[in-house]
Amino acid sequence: MATHKLLLLPGDGIGPEVMAEVQRVIDWLNAQGIAKFETEQGLVGGSAYDAHKVSISEGDMAKANAADAVIFGAVGGPKWDSVPYEVRPEAGLLRLRKDLGLFANLRPAVCYPALADASSLKREVVEGLDIMIVRELTGGVYFGEPKTITDLGNGQKRAIDTQVYDTFEIERIGRVAFDLARKRKNKVTSMEKRNVMKSGVLWNEVMTQVHAREYKDVTLEHQLADSGGMNLVKTPKQFDVIVTDNLFGDMLSDIAAMLTGSLGLLPSASLGKEDAKTKERKALYEPVHGSAPDIAGKGLANPIAMIASFGMALRYSFGMGDLADKVDAAIAAVLAGGLRTADIKSQGTTPVSTAQMGEAILKEL
Amino acid sequence: MATHKLLLLPGDGIGPEVMAEVQRVIDWLNAQGIAKFETEQGLVGGSAYDAHKVSISEGDMAKANAADAVIFGAVGGPKWDSVPYEVRPEAGLLRLRKDLGLFANLRPAVCYPALADASSLKREVVEGLDIMIVRELTGGVYFGEPKTITDLGNGQKRAIDTQVYDTFEIERIGRVAFDLARKRKNKVTSMEKRNVMKSGVLWNEVMTQVHAREYKDVTLEHQLADSGGMNLVKTPKQFDVIVTDNLFGDMLSDIAAMLTGSLGLLPSASLGKEDAKTKERKALYEPVHGSAPDIAGKGLANPIAMIASFGMALRYSFGMGDLADKVDAAIAAVLAGGLRTADIKSQGTTPVSTAQMGEAILKEL
Ligand SMILES: CC(C)[C@H](C(=O)O)[C@@H](O)C(=O)O
Ligand SMILES: CC(C)[C@H](C(=O)O)[C@@H](O)C(=O)O
Numbered sequence: 001m002a003t004h005k006l007l008l009l010p011g012d013g014i015g016p017e018v019m020a021e022v023q024r025v026i027d028w029l030n031a032q033g034i035a036k037f038e039t040e041q042g043l044v045g046g047s048a049y050d051a052h053k054v055s056i057s058e059g060d061m062a063k064a065n066a067a068d069a070v071i072f073g074a075v076g077g078p079k080w081d082s083v084p085y086e087v088r089p090e091a092g093l094l095r096l097r098k099d100l101g102l103f104a105n106l107r108p109a110v111c112y113p114a115l116a117d118a119s120s121l122k123r124e125v126v127e128g129l130d131i132m133i134v135r136e137l138t139g140g141v142y143f144g145e146p147k148t149i150t151d152l153g154n155g156q157k158r159a160i161d162t163q164v165y166d167t168f169e170i171e172r173i174g175r176v177a178f179d180l181a182r183k184r185k186n187k188v189t190s191m192e193k194r195n196v197m198k199s200g201v202l203w204n205e206v207m208t209q210v211h212a213r214e215y216k217d218v219t220l221e222h223q224l225a226d227s228g229g230m231n232l233v234k235t236p237k238q239f240d241v242i243v244t245d246n247l248f249g250d251m252l253s254d255i256a257a258m259l260t261g262s263l264g265l266l267p268s269a270s271l272g273k274e275d276a277k278t279k280e281r282k283a284l285y286e287p288v289h290g291s292a293p294d295i296a297g298k299g300l301a302n303p304i305a306m307i308a309s310f311g312m313a314l315r316y317s318f319g320m321g322d323l324a325d326k327v328d329a330a331i332a333a334v335l336a337g338g339l340r341t342a343d344i345k346s347q348g349t350t351p352v353s354t355a356q357m358g359e360a361i362l363k364e365l
Numbered sequence: 366m367a368t369h370k371l372l373l374l375p376g377d378g379i380g381p382e383v384m385a386e387v388q389r390v391i392d393w394l395n396a397q398g399i400a401k402f403e404t405e406q407g408l409v410g411g412s413a414y415d416a417h418k419v420s421i422s423e424g425d426m427a428k429a430n431a432a433d434a435v436i437f438g439a440v441g442g443p444k445w446d447s448v449p450y451e452v453r454p455e456a457g458l459l460r461l462r463k464d465l466g467l468f469a470n471l472r473p474a475v476c477y478p479a480l481a482d483a484s485s486l487k488r489e490v491v492e493g494l495d496i497m498i499v500r501e502l503t504g505g506v507y508f509g510e511p512k513t514i515t516d517l518g519n520g521q522k523r524a525i526d527t528q529v530y531d532t533f534e535i536e537r538i539g540r541v542a543f544d545l546a547r548k549r550k551n552k553v554t555s556m557e558k559r560n561v562m563k564s565g566v567l568w569n570e571v572m573t574q575v576h577a578r579e580y581k582d583v584t585l586e587h588q589l590a591d592s593g594g595m596n597l598v599k600t601p602k603q604f605d606v607i608v609t610d611n612l613f614g615d616m617l618s619d620i621a622a623m624l625t626g627s628l629g630l631l632p633s634a635s636l637g638k639e640d641a642k643t644k645e646r647k648a649l650y651e652p653v654h655g656s657a658p659d660i661a662g663k664g665l666a667n668p669i670a671m672i673a674s675f676g677m678a679l680r681y682s683f684g685m686g687d688l689a690d691k692v693d694a695a696i697a698a699v700l701a702g703g704l705r706t707a708d709i710k711s712q713g714t715t716p717v718s719t720a721q722m723g724e725a726i727l728k729e730l
Contacts, residue, residue, distance in 0.1 A: 090560045120599050125485045141506065141528060142561040149563050156532045159567035163506060163526040166517070193615075195455045196507040198514050202524035226615045227655075230623040233598060234485050250558075250591045251616050258595040290592075 003036045004318055007067035009044040009060070012080075012089060013291025014301035014354075015073025021303035021358030022071060022310045025327075028362055035320065040067070044096070045075025045089035045291070055092030064096055065282075069317040071310055072096070072286035077293035093286075097137050100282040102270035103169065104176040105135040105249065106312070107288065109236075109256035109266065114335040118261030118344055125236065126259050132184065132241045133256055134177040135249025137270055139169045140199070142246050165199045165245065170206040172273065177243035178215040185240035187219040191228040191248055200225075203245065225252070232256055253288075263289040264302030264343045265331075267309035269316050283317045285309040295342070299353040302341040304331055307361055330364035368401045369683055372432035374425070377411040377445075377454060378656025379666035379719075380438025386668035386723030387436060387675045390692075393727055400685065405432070409461070410440025410454035410656070420457030429461060430647075434682040436675060437461070437651035442658035458651075462502055465647040467635035468534065469541040470500040470614065471677070472653065474601075474621035474631065479700040483626030483709055490601065491624050497549065497606045498621055499542040500614025502635055504534045505564070507611050530564045530610065535571035537638065542608035543580040550605040552584040556593040556613055565590075568610065590617070597621055618653075628654045629667030629708045630696075632674035634681050648682045650674040660707070664718040667706040669696055672726055695729035 006026070010019035029035045042060035043051055051057075055075075056064075064070050075089035085091075096102070111119065111129035119126045144162035152158055174190075181188045190207040192200035204222055211220040223231065225248040231238060232252060236259055244252060257266050266289070272282035287305030295301060311327035314320040339360050340349040352360065371391070375384035394400045407425035408416055416422075420440075421429075429435050440454035450456075461467070476484065476494035484491045509527035516522055539555075546553045555572040557565035569587055576585040588596065590613040596603060597617060601624055609617060622631050631654070637647035652670030660666060676692035679685040704725050705714040717725065 085566070088560065094561065120490045121486050141526075142558075144525075147563050149567055152531070157567055158529065158531045159562075159564040160509075161506075161528040161562045161564050163528065164523065166523050167521045193507075193612075195453065196459065197524075197526045198512050199524040199526050201450070202514055202522055226619045229616050230619045230628075233620055233623045247558075247612070248616075251594050251613075254591045254595045255598055255620065258598040263595075 001036045003038055004068045005066065006037050006039045007042055007060075007063050007070045008039055009042050009070060009072045011044050011073040011075040011291060012046040012077050013074055013293040013296040015075070015291055017297070017299070017301050017354050018287065018303040018306035019071070019073045021354065022306055024358055024362060025307060025310060025365070028365070034323065035318070044072070044092040046077055046080040048092055049080055049083055049087055049089065053087065055087050055089055056095055061095070061099060064100060068280070069313045070096065070100070070284040071313060072284050073306065074287065074289065074291035076291050079293070094142070096284055097270060098143065100284065101138060101272040102282060102284055103136060103138040103273065104173055104271045105137040105253075106180070106269040106271065106316070107133040107135060107253040107257070107266070109133065109253070109260050111260040112265065112332060112335050114332070115261045115265070115344060118346065119259060121233075121259055126261070129236055129260060131236060131239045131256055132180055133249060133253040134173060134180065134241060134243040135253055136169065136173045136245050139165055140246030163197070163199050163247075165202060167202070167206055170203050171210050173243060174207050174210040175214070176271070177241050178211065178218050181218045181241040186217070187221065187240040189221045189223055189228065189239055189242045191223050191225040191242060191244040191252065193225050195224060199245065207243070228252065229255060232259070257288050262302070262344045263305070264341065265304045265308065267305050267312050269309070269312040271316060281317070283313065285313045299355065300342045301354045302343050303354050303358045304361075307331065307358065326365060330361045333364050334360045366401045368403055369433045370431065371402050371404045372407055372425075372428050372435045373404055374407050374409040374435060374437045376409050376438040376440040376656060377442050378439055378658040378661040380440070380656055382662070382664070382666050382719050383652065383668040383671035384436070384438045386719065387671055389723055389727055390672060390675060390730070393730070399688065400683070409437070409457040411442055411445040413457055414445055414448055414452055414454065418452065420452050420454055421460055426460070426464060429465060433645070434678045435461065435465070435649040436678060437649050438671065439652065439654065439656035441656050444658070459507070461649055462635060463508065465649065466503060466637040467647060467649055468501060468503040468638065469538055469636040470502040470618075471545070471634040471636065471681070472498040472500060472618040472622070472631070474498065474618070474625050476625040477630065477697060477700050479697070480626045480630070480709060483711065484624060486598075486624055491626070494601055494625060496601060496604045496621055497545055498614060498618040499538060499545065499606060499608040500618055501534065501538045501610050502614075504530055505611035528562070528564050528612075530567060532567070532571055535568050536575050538608060539572050539575040540579070541636070542606050543576065543583050546583045546606040551582070552586065552605040554586045554588055554593065554604055554607045556588050556590040556607060556609040556617065558590050560589060564610065572608070593617065594620065597624070622653050627667070627709045628670070629706065630669045630673065632670050632677050634674070634677040636681060646682070648678065650678045664720065665707045666719045667708050668719050668723045669726075672696065672723065691730060695726045698729050699725045
């Protein structure tokens with residue numbers, strides 16, 4: 001059996017608590033002989049800043065590079081609100097994305113039947129929802145240069161961020177989306193603002209070309225990102241796979257997440273390009289939720305998104321789709337059984353702590 | 366009584382039909398001696414392209430400049446999908462915004478009680494919703510230069526858009542938001558992505574300064590635009606005034622519009638800066654909905670957003686707040702009375718055409 005190397009980066013706030021539940025799953029898989037994982041731990045975000053005055057150390061970056069997958073908790077908190085911009089907690093995550101070349105962010109938005117009522121949307125609008133948002137993650141306005149603030153004198157400053165996309169960046173994220181669609185409902189919706197952005201014009205053009213050249217069997221549809229956002233709120237079930245740029249993907253995937261009723265349940269995967277020889281990709285898996293410093297250390301956090309993120313690692317990094325399906329089924333079963341952490345509590349359900357939730361999922365497995 | 370000069374630009378699709386209902390309101394106000402409006406008509410968007418091969422003619426731009434307010438319908442449609450980029454229908458609207466200096470886009474998202482059930486969100490989440498989104502409209506990534514597509518050879522192109530904000534642009538939009546909040550619930554939420562964008566850092570800094578210097582009596586809160594978007598979907602009633610940049614405002618105001626249950630009801634105002642001497646501002650008023658070419662010419666369009674936009678003109682350009690209140694009340698009364706155009710039809714209500722809806726509102730007035 002192949003040994004897989006994991007780097008665990010719990011981060012800040014509730015990160016360490018939810019990561020502990022993943023660690024349990026890993027220990028159990030190893031003990032049962034189902035898989036062979038070697039884990040290392042590292043620091044990222046505020047905890048890295050406290051230890052080394054950086055948001056991630058060179059040593060931990062090297063470990064991330066050497067690992068088969070990085071499992072990431074969450075970063076940030078008021079404690080680090082006034083650290084210098086370059087070493088703010090998020091910078092650690094951004095560096096991991098950039099240096100590992102993790103250009104494809106997969107964010108499934110699935111509405112668990114047991115939780116449909118937790119959504120602010122009507123049950124019939126979201127019940128059975130199953131969307132995959134594919135967000136470009138290493139380009140666009142979050143990374144493009146120039147990215148500056150200049151003092152113009154007279155008390156005036158000028159801030160500049162630059163949205164840049166090259167053909168190949170759009171092509172490769174397009175392929176990820178089309179490939180995923182083939183295993184799903186075979187439909188891709190590409191979103192941009194071609195009516196005001198040149199990057200939107202190029203995005204639209206390249207998606208259309210990739211589709212015509214390589215994916216004629218998949219349905220491709222284009223929506224403007226603003227009306228796409230409206231459709232997401234109005235009739236989300238019209239979508240299967242949505243592919244969009246870094247900034248629109250940030251907005252739209254968070255909104256899609258909110259439709260499902262709980263952020264605490266949603267995982268994500270960030271994938272790099274396939275190595276031509278080994279067919280392996282660098283990858284990082286993280287829950288969609290943040291570090292929630294207000295509830296950290298109280299056993300209140302929901303470990304489901306973190307465990308589901310590890311499930312995505314099984315699927316996308318280690319070819320263990322069946323095991324990943326089992327993890328997903330275990331989560332659904334525990335929810336159907338009525339166990340709830342504080343974030344998703346409702347009448348007639350059983351309140352449990354972070355650890356109890358982790359244990360229940362493990363028991364289901 | 367002062368004479369007010371209006372330029373009506375009906376545009377494309379359903380634009381002319383809904384504008385006809387505004388014209389009726391204007392005629393009635395003139396006939397009753399309640400106000401004195403002089404109107405001119407012009408072409409914009411696809412209809413301008415068909416006539417002059419531009420998205421707005423120099424003659425109509427001159428009229429817009431000379432008018433006290435521009436009343437704008439909607440532009441675009443499949444007929445013009447392949448006209449050259451520079452003269453696409455939207456370009457006419459963008460030029461009006463830029464050349465008239467309409468930097469402040471006011472987009473109220475109000476949920477009429479009679480229509481709360483039309484929302485995809487639960488009634489209790491949106492009933493009584495009353496948010497004002499203040500979107501910066503002449504800066505940011507929709508206008509910044511460079512804005513180019515370059516051929517790099519090797520089949521590669523590079524697209525660039527530039528997000529630029531100067532201190533004064535953020536200050537002036539901030540003031541608009543704070544001034545509005547004072548007449549409302551006294552709270553402003555500023556949204557940006559300071560964790561990844563330099564423009565977000567400057568936006569946050571300048572809003573904080575303007576607040577501290579001039580608006581200490583108003584509550585100022587900052588949210589990251591992605592989690593702000595989530596909060597908008599989850600608990601929209603937490604907001605009073607939201608102020609944000611051009612792109613985030615585009616996304617967030619459309620999502621807020623969708624929460625209310627019907628786009629066909631929502632107006633908007635785009636205001637320029639106050640003339641130091643005359644205290645007048647250039648202004649353009651337009652419904653939030655688009656040109657809906659699929660239903661154009663059939664009497665199916667909802668004229669409410671267009672009439673409400675004219676109501677905003679009364680309020681913000683002509684100091685006729687009382688009359689504007691009456692227009693809003695007439696709309697609410699007609700809805701409460703059960704009249705519905707096709708877009709908002711529901712069981713037990715009375716279906717009416719565009720003209721019948723316009724007439725009913727006029728009768729209420
Ligand atoms: C933490 C932050 C830099 C990040 C982003 O904006 O990309 C986050 O919001 C996300 O969506 O993963
Ligand atoms: C028509 C288009 C250029 C415009 C924009 O993106 O600003 C529209 O979406 C809006 O929100 O007014």
